[in-house]
Amino acid sequence: MRLNGRFGHHHAERHARERIDKTNNDMELFAFHSTALPVK
Structure with a gap:
């Protein structure tokens, strides 16, 4: 079977x-979790 066309x-x-x-x-x-975590 070939997948071609539309x-x-x-x-x-x-x-x-x-x-x-x-x-x-x-x-x-x-990004959300990294900003939500406290930075040590």
């Missing part, structure tokens, strides 16, 4: 956006 492009694009969203969320959580 479906293949849309499928890959959606997963790429999901990975980017997850990375952004992880970075925001990391």
